[in-house]
Amino acid sequence: MKKKQYGMTPGRSFGNGVMSVVLNLIMLLFSASCIFPLVWMFYSSLKEKRQFNADIIGLPKNPTLNNYIRILTNPDYHMGESLMNSIRTTLVSVFFIVLFGFILGYFLSRIRFAGNKLIWVMLLMGMLIPVHSLLVPIYVVFNGMGVNDKWFTLMIPYIAFGLPIAVFLIQSFIQEIPTALEEAASIDGCSFSGTLFKIIMPICRPVMVTVAVIQTFSCWNEFSFALVLIKNVRLQTVPLAVKQFSGQFGSDYPKIMTALLITMAPIIIMYFCFSKQIIKGMVAGAVKG
Amino acid sequence: MLSKKPKATTTFGYLIVPVALYTFAVFIPLLVAVYYSFFEWKGGPNKTFIGLENYATLLHDTVFWQSFGHNLYLVLLCVIGQVGIAFIFVMVISTRFVKLKGIHRTLGFFPSTISAVAIGYIWMMIYDSRRGILNWFLEAIGQGDKTQVWLNNPKLVMTLVAIPLIWQYIGYYMLILLSATSAIDKEIIESAELDGANAVQRAIHVVLPMVKSTVAVCIVLCVSGNMKAFDNIFVMTEGGPGNASMVMAMYGYKISFAQQNMGYGSAISVGIFVLGMLVVGGMQLIPKLFAKKEA
Numbered sequence: 001m002k003k004k005q006y007g008m009t010p011g012r013s014f015g016n017g018v019m020s021v022v023l024n025l026i027m028l029l030f031s032a033s034c035i036f037p038l039v040w041m042f043y044s045s046l047k048e049k050r051q052f053n054a055d056i057i058g059l060p061k062n063p064t065l066n067n068y069i070r071i072l073t074n075p076d077y078h079m080g081e082s083l084m085n086s087i088r089t090t091l092v093s094v095f096f097i098v099l100f101g102f103i104l105g106y107f108l109s110r111i112r113f114a115g116n117k118l119i120w121v122m123l124l125m126g127m128l129i130p131v132h133s134l135l136v137p138i139y140v141v142f143n144g145m146g147v148n149d150k151w152f153t154l155m156i157p158y159i160a161f162g163l164p165i166a167v168f169l170i171q172s173f174i175q176e177i178p179t180a181l182e183e184a185a186s187i188d189g190c191s192f193s194g195t196l197f198k199i200i201m202p203i204c205r206p207v208m209v210t211v212a213v214i215q216t217f218s219c220w221n222e223f224s225f226a227l228v229l230i231k232n233v234r235l236q237t238v239p240l241a242v243k244q245f246s247g248q249f250g251s252d253y254p255k256i257m258t259a260l261l262i263t264m265a266p267i268i269i270m271y272f273c274f275s276k277q278i279i280k281g282m283v284a285g286a287v288k289g
Numbered sequence: 290m291l292s293k294k295p296k297a298t299t300t301f302g303y304l305i306v307p308v309a310l311y312t313f314a315v316f317i318p319l320l321v322a323v324y325y326s327f328f329e330w331k332g333g334p335n336k337t338f339i340g341l342e343n344y345a346t347l348l349h350d351t352v353f354w355q356s357f358g359h360n361l362y363l364v365l366l367c368v369i370g371q372v373g374i375a376f377i378f379v380m381v382i383s384t385r386f387v388k389l390k391g392i393h394r395t396l397g398f399f400p401s402t403i404s405a406v407a408i409g410y411i412w413m414m415i416y417d418s419r420r421g422i423l424n425w426f427l428e429a430i431g432q433g434d435k436t437q438v439w440l441n442n443p444k445l446v447m448t449l450v451a452i453p454l455i456w457q458y459i460g461y462y463m464l465i466l467l468s469a470t471s472a473i474d475k476e477i478i479e480s481a482e483l484d485g486a487n488a489v490q491r492a493i494h495v496v497l498p499m500v501k502s503t504v505a506v507c508i509v510l511c512v513s514g515n516m517k518a519f520d521n522i523f524v525m526t527e528g529g530p531g532n533a534s535m536v537m538a539m540y541g542y543k544i545s546f547a548q549q550n551m552g553y554g555s556a557i558s559v560g561i562f563v564l565g566m567l568v569v570g571g572m573q574l575i576p577k578l579f580a581k582k583e584a
Contacts, residue, residue: 020386027387030378031396034460037411038399040422056420100307110291113300119308126315130565132517132538136545136554137318140325160314163307179291192295221404223520224538228546239406243524246410253414260407271402275395278402282461283468287506 038268045258052254067258071245078233079262082241087266088151089237090219093158097215098208100159101166106200109171110179126164132224139228148229154237157229158219166211169288173207174200210281213274217282220267238263319562322555330552343556353557356528356535357564363451363536364515364568370455372507375462379470380492382463394467397460405457409524412453416440416525440526443533450522450534454515462507469503470496513569537561 044052046063071079107113108120138157142148147156177200185195201208223239230236233244245259271278294300326343330336347353382393400408415422416439424436439449473496481495497504519538522528528535528543535543541561545554 016386019384023381023384023386024388026381027378027389027393030459031389031393033456034396034400037415041411053420056422056425100310103303104307107300107304111294111300113294113297115304119304122308122311122316126311128513128566128569129315129319130513130516130561130569132519132541133322133558133562133565134315134318135519135538136541136551136558137322137325138314139545140551140555141313141318141321144321156310157314160311163311182291183293186293192299217402221402221406223404223406224523224542227523228542239404239520242406242410246524251420253417253420256410256414260410264403264407267402267404271399272395275398279394279398279464282398282401283465286461286465286510287468287503 041257041261044254045261047254049252049254056253067255068262071255071258071262077241077245077248077259078236079241079259081234082236082238083263083266085151085235086220086237086263089154089158090216092152093155093162093219094212094215096155096159097162097166098212101163101170101211102201102204102208103196104163104167105170105174106196108167109174110182123164123167126161127168131161135224135228138225142229149232149235151235153229153235154222154226157225158215158222162211162215162218165214165285169211169285170204170207172288173204177203209277210284213278213281214285216270217267322558322562324555325552326556326559328552328555330550330555332549332551336552339552343553344559346553347556347560352532352535353537353540353560355532356537356540359447359534360516360518360536361568362447363454363518364512366448366451367455367458367515368508368511370451371458371462371511372504374455375459375466375507376492376497376504378459378463379466380488380496382467383470384488394460394464398464399460400457401461403457405454405520406524408453408457409521412521413440413525416449441530443530446526446530446534450525453521453525454518458511458514462511465507466500466503469500473499509569509572512572513565516565516568537564 040057043059043063044056045067046065047060048064048066051061071077104119104123108116134157139148142153142156147153181199181203182195185199186192190199221239222237223243226237226240227243230240236244242256242259242263246256249255249259325336327338327340328336329339329342378397381387382390387393414420418424418436418438421439423439427433427436440446442449477499478491478495481491486495517538518536519542522534522536522539523542526534528539532540537557538561541554541557544550544557
């Protein structure tokens, strides 16, 4: 009732109107700034270099797909290979992060064994370690053992760095599942592994999806470890490909934008198709991690 | 904990691979870094034991400490910029005036899903002196004399590389904070409003205390995230001009790979490790301090 009375006062409603416009404007400007680079890059990628340099902000007068054709068909750019490398690295890494995260999460929350605490502390330390202090050392170790510059090289650090958060999320989820479930399964004659994969794993699906979402983005976007561990252009992931392009293309901005858009495409498509679930997963991961 | 345990060999079989892999990628490199930090080593077959000399150099290395300072500056800007602005936006978006909330969430969060490399290139094109949007904009509003080669300005460069980071993560923290504020009972805010608290008072005295543990989480994430700033700086400036935008990870990379000084690079890595642990570990205490006050 009281609110309605406020609404009827003319001064108040005028103030509300101004407030409404200002607040909406602030949020609209912010949202526009978030999507603007993408839109700008997209229509600029349809321009030729000369047209872009003459007018950096205008819409393309005669849109062309030449930049896309040049980048995707020129074998010197290794674009197809880079995309394949990124897809393979990301898929394999995410698969093992989720699998290992599930196994570790289960054992840490359910099984009392020597070393349970130790593994827990190791993972906790892994969360705290500033990851870039490992940049040079990991190169030294990998180089010394001859495992750098291989198709599987990047999966090792990606899986390792993804594990702590995966384990913490999954184990806190498993702790909510009553142990009676496993006891009943074992009375029914279900083996330990059978219980683990056929009964517990399906229950953990939501949290495993959350982990997979978070890790897909971080594996796809990871740059610094790829930079030091991969020298062979045929094994490079997309962030490295973008770096290589920018060196070659110099000031040909439409071409760099095209390359950026191609490498971002899988992420953009995934994000705008599943934004609700992705945001939910990322936020849950951040808060609980 | 389960009462009936699997066989010890089963447990071992399940755990050995992930634990070995994790140790190999995280702990072995750390130990190796400590080992090589005692050597003069250029990456080749020859290395000479020099004891603590690398660490003595590190203590007096002005560039390294300058980089550390830049990391802290970045952290400060980003805590204020990312978490601070995100909180203001949360208050704005939660008012009943703002429409299109779903769109603001989706678009606001979007930049945080893009790689720091791509963000770096995008902003480099915005800052570019001849074809950049920033200078174009200044010309367009008649401030043409303010245009400059932005990333060559040593005084501004740290702030300029921080802006993309801030912009990228506002939406991320906004969504995290929104998940916390949406759990607050609407009646509490409404009754505060009826008691005559204005929007700012409500934000500071009603909402903030109720989400302070989430704010603390955001600050910890923000600090640890910015202590490891590397990708976008590598792309935008490589630490330049001079060392004006050098951060610790960038410096370690340069010494180790551009100058092939692996021994000293290892010592820098140990330095990054220690300083990073101190800063991030110190930040971890914040939620506990908050928790104590609550009790």
